[in-house]
Amino acid sequence: MFTGIIETLAEVIATRKEGGNLVITMKTPLASELKIDQSVAHNGVCLTVTSIQDDTYEVVAVEETLQKTNLGQLSPTQFVNLERAMVFNGRIDGHLVQGHVDGVGACITRKEQDGSWLYRFRFPREFAALVVEKGSICMNGISLTIFDVTDDEFSVAIIPYTYEHTNVPEIKPGYLVNLEFDILGKYVARQLTTANYQ
Structure with missing residues (x-):
């Protein structure tokens, strides 16, 4: 669950197709604070962190996600809005957001x-x-x-x-x-x- 309050930006470093999926490599100072298996909203899309190395990390967008979002149009040097999942003992400054793009x-x-x-x-x-x-x-x-x-x-x-x-x-x-x-x-x-x- 998210709130729609953006924490920072990530730069798209690379994208590659793996079958029907798209693997996206991002660069951000926030990478060192992430964990593998963590959910992070990317342009409002909830994706799971699959690998981390220094200040970069990877996520995978499946075909269903690519059909319903703009993630398939991402290319290197573009920037993506990032938000980590909300903490339930804090304020909700935006509104309840699932990270499930319609x-x-x-x-x-x-x-x-x-x-x-x-x-x-x-x-x-x-x-x-x-x-x-x-x-x-x-x-x-x-x-x-x-x-x-x-x-x-x-x-x-x-x-x-x-x-x-x-x-x-x-x-x-x-x-x-x-x-x-x-x-x-x-x-x-x-x-x-x-x-x-x-």
Whole structure:
């Protein structure tokens, strides 16, 4: 379980295919604090650390993950948002995030404002019931508040700290981002759809 508050960035050093899987090698000062078998969110995708060497480590994204996320598009020199699993005796500064990405959204517009950045995204219409005005969304692992919501679009405002400490600067029109919708909304939607069968 995660909170959507990014700890640091990791640089992609290499990627290689192993069957239907993609092995990703990352470089970050955080590597020395990781353990093999530990779950870490990468752009909001929960992946298991499989090896560690000095300031680099590896994770494996299986075919299912590659189909539903933007990880298959990663290449060397790109940066990935990192968050280690939450500690249950601490504050939850973002919102409850599982690291289970529901799908990708596409950046439509990016506008620099006076002290912030305004982004607009299009998302698959099938998730419309989970996207609410002033609700939470996890975008590339970042907990954000959404507004100007329609059936297939929403906007987010990015503050300078988030812009400077995540991979948000790489996001431009056409860029695909990983989206995880609020787990509480998913449970409510599921309850409403199954209530008719009881």
